[in-house]
Amino acid sequence: MRIIKAKDYEDLSLKAANIIAAQITLKPQSVLGLATGSTPVGAYAHLVELCKKGELDFSEITSVNLDEYVGLKGDHPQSYRYFMNEHLFNHVNIDVSKTNVPCGTAADVDAECSRYDNLITSLGGIDLQLLGLGLDGHIGFNEPASYFAKGTHRVELDKSTLEANSRFFTSIDEVPKSAVTMGIGSIMQAKKVLLIVSGANKKSILEKTLYGEITPEVPASILQLHPDLTVIEAVD
Numbered sequence: 138m139r140i141i142k143a144k145d146y147e148d149l150s151l152k153a154a155n156i157i158a159a160q161i162t163l164k165p166q167s168v169l170g171l172a173t174g175s176t177p178v179g180a181y182a183h184l185v186e187l188c189k190k191g192e193l194d195f196s197e198i199t200s201v202n203l204d205e206y207v208g209l210k211g212d213h214p215q216s217y218r219y220f221m222n223e224h225l226f227n228h229v230n231i232d233v234s235k236t237n238v239p240c241g242t243a244a245d246v247d248a249e250c251s252r253y254d255n256l257i258t259s260l261g262g263i264d265l266q267l268l269g270l271g272l273d274g275h276i277g278f279n280e281p282a283s284y285f286a287k288g289t290h291r292v293e294l295d296k297s298t299l300e301a302n303s304r305f306f307t308s309i310d311e312v313p314k315s316a317v318t319m320g321i322g323s324i325m326q327a328k329k330v331l332l333i334v335s336g337a338n339k340k341s342i343l344e345k346t347l348y349g350e351i352t353p354e355v356p357a358s359i360l361q362l363h364p365d366l367t368v369i370e371a372v373d
């Protein structure tokens with residue numbers, strides 16, 4: 138595991154963007170695993186800038202996002218598909234048909250989960266998976282549990298996650314109670330993982346993640362076992 142201490146959020150964002158840009162430059166046909174939340178916003182902005190300057194080419198990239206709220210259509214402003222369009226896809230030369238986010242409104246959620254797993258397998262797995270960290274140690278929407286879920290699955294969101302994410306909605310009652318998330322197995326099979334963590338409120342969960350017991354109670358703790366994990370943190 139490589140741990141990079143960033144000076145602040147801006148520094149973290151630039152460093153994360155540089156790592157993603159290097160991945161794209163080294164392998165233009167990369168499969169990028171992408172994340173939502175506030176943390177990657179700055180890194181996406183830098184990637185957009187690089188692409189606009191003609192220094193980065195997304196034309197051969199395929200992306201798979203980690204998760205989506207159940208019940209939100211892609212055009213809902215709080216859906217993760219909408220987030221990705223707004224922060225990245227609409228502003229770079231990615232082929233939108235090669236961008237993938239689980240469908241939150243699938244009539245058959247289990248079938249959607251299998252489709253997503255098959256998709257990741259058919260793409261040959263993920264080259265670089267970007268991750269944020271939830272306050273309760275979740276990655277994607279893999280909440281604390283009694284076991285590590287392997288594949289894409291539906292998950293009921295924890296109270297702390299509903300509270301944390303209510304800042305994006307008018308009230309907590311509007312936050313969807315469940316989501317579809319890529320499993321820990323798919324995340325762990327990514328060739329490289331880049332975990333970005335920002336804010337003093339994440340300091341303690343980051344310590345548990347990196348140095349604590351490896352337990353599904355802290356889902357991100359399994360990343361200690363990943364052979365190519367880079368962490369960029371700005372939590373002090």
Ligand code: GLP
Nearest residue numbers: 173174175176269270271277278
């Ligand atoms: C959400 C997302 C996660 C994200 C987490 C942290 O619950 N599903 O993928 O990492 O929030 O978000 P933030 O970066 O806003 O703290």
